[in-house]
Amino acid sequence: GQNIDQPTEMTATEGAIVQINCTYQTSGFNGLFWYQQHAGEAPTFLSYNVLDGLEEKGRFSSFLSRSKGYSYLLLKELQMKDSASYLCAIENSGNTPLVFGKGTRLSVIA
Amino acid sequence: GAVVSQHPSWVICKSGTSVKIECRSLDFQATTMFWYRQFPKQSLMLMATSNEGSKATYEQGVEKDKFLINHASLTLSTLTVTSAHPEDSSFYICSARDSLAGGLYEQFFGPGTRLTVL
Numbered sequence: 001g002q003n004i005d006q007p008t009e010m011t012a013t014e015g016a017i018v019q020i021n022c023t024y025q026t027s028g029f030n031g032l033f034w035y036q037q038h039a040g041e042a043p044t045f046l047s048y049n050v051l052d053g054l055e056e057k058g059r060f061s062s063f064l065s066r067s068k069g070y071s072y073l074l075l076k077e078l079q080m081k082d083s084a085s086y087l088c089a090i091e092n093s094g095n096t097p098l099v100f101g102k103g104t105r106l107s108v109i110a
Numbered sequence: 111g112a113v114v115s116q117h118p119s120w121v122i123c124k125s126g127t128s129v130k131i132e133c134r135s136l137d138f139q140a141t142t143m144f145w146y147r148q149f150p151k152q153s154l155m156l157m158a159t160s161n162e163g164s165k166a167t168y169e170q171g172v173e174k175d176k177f178l179i180n181h182a183s184l185t186l187s188t189l190t191v192t193s194a195h196p197e198d199s200s201f202y203i204c205s206a207r208d209s210l211a212g213g214l215y216e217q218f219f220g221p222g223t224r225l226t227v228l
Contacts, residue, residue, distance in 0.1 A: 033216070042203050042219040043154070087153065095207075097144045098217055102153040 002026035004101035006088050011107045012078055020073045020104045022088030033098060034062050034073045035087040043087055046073070075106075083108045112138045112208045116220035123194055124228055131189045131223045133204030139184035140206035144217065145177075148201045160187040194227045201225075 004024045012018040024032070031050040035043035049055055049064035049071060061074040073086055085105050089098040113136040123129050133143055141162050146154040158179050159167040166179035178190040187206075191198055201224050205217040 035219075040201070040222075040224070042222045045216060045218070048216065095142060097156050097159055099156075100154045105151075 002090070002092075002099060004088055004090060004099065006086075006101040006104045008102065009105045009107070011109060012075075014078055014080060014108055014110050016078050017074065017076050018078060018106065020075075020086050020088075020106065022071045022073070022101060024069050024071075024088070024090050024101075026069075026090055026092060026099070028093040029066065029069075030091045030093045032062075032064055032071050033089040033091065034060075034071075035089060035100075037085045037087060037103065039084075046086075078108050080108050080110070082106065112136075112206070112218045114140075114204065114206050114218045114220040116204055116223050118223060119221060120224040120226075122226045122228065125195050126193055129191045129194055129225060131191075131202055131204075131225075133187045133189070133206070133220050135185045135206040135208075135218075138206070138208050140187075140208065141184060143181060143187040143204055143206045145179065145187075145189050146203045146205065148203060148222075154203065157189075191225065194225070196227045199225055199227045 006022050033048045034046040036046050037043040047062040054063045059076045064071045085103040087103045088101040091098050115134045117132045143160040145157045147157050148154050156169050157172045160179045160181040162181045162184050168174045181187040201222050203222040205219045
């Protein structure tokens with residue numbers, strides 16, 4: 001089987017840095033995606049990692065360790081608009097759909 | 111990035127009626143589309159994988175006779191909720207797959223359809 005774990009909720013202060021962790025167990029792992037989802041809207045793509053290491057894209061960075069089954073999403077210089085759910089999703093080999101974690105609801109406070 | 115549209119964005123219907131939701135890939139061809147359902151404060155749950163020109167593959171626990179999926183072309187998949195009941199009220203989201211460098215297939219999501227069954 002497969003399993004994806006993320007914290008359910010997190011709170012952080014505007015301007016700060018927050019790290020959202022994701023651990024997974026699966027077979028045939030191909031890559032890991034992070035999506036952002038605002039309430040009542042569809043998810044939007046943030047990043048993907050295939051190889052170990054850090055991928056930086058503006059205020060957002062994502063890290064992957066394949067051997068540890070671990071990833072994190074790092075958000076810098078938090079803004080109020082970053083309040084959303086952040087979904088970790090894994091892709092297994094073959095033309096299979098992404099498997100999503102339950103998501104982490106981030107609240108950014110002043 | 112690639113654009114996926116859904117129609118309608120929201121629908122309210124009476125119990126027992128059927129509702130059709132369309133999912134279109136606007137600027138790319140999608141041999142595979144996925145249908146998800148999301149209840150409030152929960153994650154996306156995959157309902158079925160829709161393959162162009164063939165039957166959909168349904169996830170365990172999803173009734174194929176209740177949720178009819180048709181993928182007649184490379185840019186259109188439809189989900190029909192037949193004989194809808196209040197417990198079918200949910201946010202239905204489709205996604206379509208396009209290729210990325212390195213063999214990863216990013217899924218682009220439609221804006222979702224909020225279904226309310228009275």
